[in-house]
Amino acid sequence: MAINKYINSSNKRNDIYPFSDAPNTAVFICSHILDSGEDILFVSHDTDDGAWQFLCDKEHNESDARIVSLKYVLNLDPTISNLNDLPLGYCAQRKSKSDKWVIAKN
Template sequence: MRNKKFPFSDAPNTACFTCCHVLEENKPILYVSHDEDGYWQFLCGGNHKEEDARVVSLVSILNIDETMGDLAELDYGECAEAESITSDWIVSRMNK
């Protein structure tokens, strides 16, 4: 992330959600959402319980996986999913 322009329109210290699987088990991020209320979520794509949630800064997510910057243009209410780290992202509107 050093010496690169920050790709998100939100500030680097913006709080976002991830899961313990990404943060503590180094699982890849396979689900990203930009919720209608502006919150970002970067998850492993598995099933989660409330206690699996972690709050980190947006720049922390880029430090974990700098390719997340490719999804910086997700609009409010959109999500992107991938089957694996080598799969293409599929972007769609989230169900309300």
């Protein structure tokens, strides 16, 4: 099954795993990042269920949602390691991959 490729990714680029959530934690990512290589520009850590969402700056609908492991996202973009302690109910945003994250309450 194709989803296992993303959830069980064993890419070794990150030797130290910075998140308290397990590497195989299922997270949401938009298809634009996963399929088209768009940058992660918005990250949300939801209050109600602790879910992580990783999005680009395009418009999204439910059909754009994909589920991958947190470790897979970290391998895609190691700069998200700076958000390892993003509290529940907060989000982080940036204008480009080279910009610093701006953190705000959801």
